[in-house]
Amino acid sequence: MDNPVSLEYTTLLNTIQAPVFVVDASKNIIDINNYAKRLFHSLDVIGKSCKDIFPECQKSCTCPVDEADYKIPTDSQRCKQVMILNTVKEEVELCIIPVQTAHDIVFLHILTDNDIQNRQNLVMLEKNMTISTLASGIAHEFNNMNAGIQGIVELLLSQEELSSAGVKDLKTILKIVKRATHLIDQLSMLAHRKPSKQMLVNIEDIVDDCISIIKPQFMDAGITIDVIHKDRLPELFLDANKITLALMNIFLNARDAMIDTEQKKLAIITGQDDTYVTITIKDTGCGIKEENIQRIFEPFFTT
Structure with a gap:
């Protein structure tokens, strides 16, 4: 059966409304919450050393992992750290809190710096705007090509000398073309240029x-x-x-x-x-x- 204290800790992780990195006594990151996952996107943080994310930890403050007496309760610590995010060094504010698990003590590194989260949100907004502009351009070009293909297929279908197999194949092509048109509609809706029907x-x-x-x-x-x-x-x-x-x-x-x-x-x-x-x-x-x-x-x- 799961240890109730450990279960409470893992449940608590995603209720914290800020990025959280869980660091063990060996200074390795063993878990992160959903906010941290969104902050780092596809980067695999779990398993990395703490110094890979916070390279100047011991320069900026006394490492709480080294100083811990491994008894609960113990003091939490607030400090400023340099964090590497998307290859860029960012100065952030952290609250480091020790938490008892089933077998050991781990340290929740909670990112309390709202500015960096807002900056990352702004970067994502700019990326989405770029994608929307790109999607709109792609939709326009494909729509022109698709209209030409559909017109030719419909013209061929109007000819009486087609075999039944040929008619079936052309109807399949027409269905795929219409499917492509639907996809173009989705790109247009993503770019906020066309309403949903x-x-x-x-x-x-x-x-x-x-x-x-x-x-x-x-x-x-x-x-x-x-x-x-x-x-x-x-x-x-x-x-x-x-x-x-x-x-x-x-x-x-x-x-x-x-x-x-x-x-x-x-x-x-x-x-x-x-x-x-x-x-x-x-x-x-x-x-x-x-x-x-x-x-x-x-x-x-x-x-």
Whole structure:
């Protein structure tokens, strides 16, 4: 059974409204909270030495890890430190608090400097504005190309001498082109240049359309797809493009996760309960690493 004191410590970590670095007696960072993860983004801080993050610790103050008597309660310490963030040295304010765990004492290095968090938020805002401008430009260029492709395909479909197989292939191309148009719409919405469109649609039809597009790729990869529609679901007022984009991302991520697995199977089940319409998606892939869970909803995040 988990030690209750240790359990309380790990639960407490993410309730602190500031970046926290947990340092053990060997001066290694053994854990960080969600605020610290957002501050360092994709940088793997856990496992690093304390001096890798705070290189001038002993110059600026007496190291509380060295000075600790390893008895609780002991004094907390406030000090200014130099921290390396994105290869840049930043002067920050820290509150260092010793905490008893199941087997030892660790030291919570709490970043109390709001300025650095605000500066990092400003940097992220500037990056997002850059991405929005880039997305708007890409959307415009692709929209022009897509319109040309769609026009040619529709012209070919109007010809009577096409074989049934040719008509089927062209309709598949047209469906993919429309899917690309939906993606362009998403880029435009990300850039705040185009409003979201909501209408009455059926979730099962959206799922089936997605499967028809991805099925050839999955067959080539040796992946079987099982789709189960438990009940005919009611139409819902929603943005079909956004739902399609979300499902396609999940399906393609599932494909990538099953590349090296022996069993390759994707199962999609649609249904409803008393309150919600549900889409259950299961695959036999490797899953998502814990450190990436917090970032899966960030625009353009990929591993």
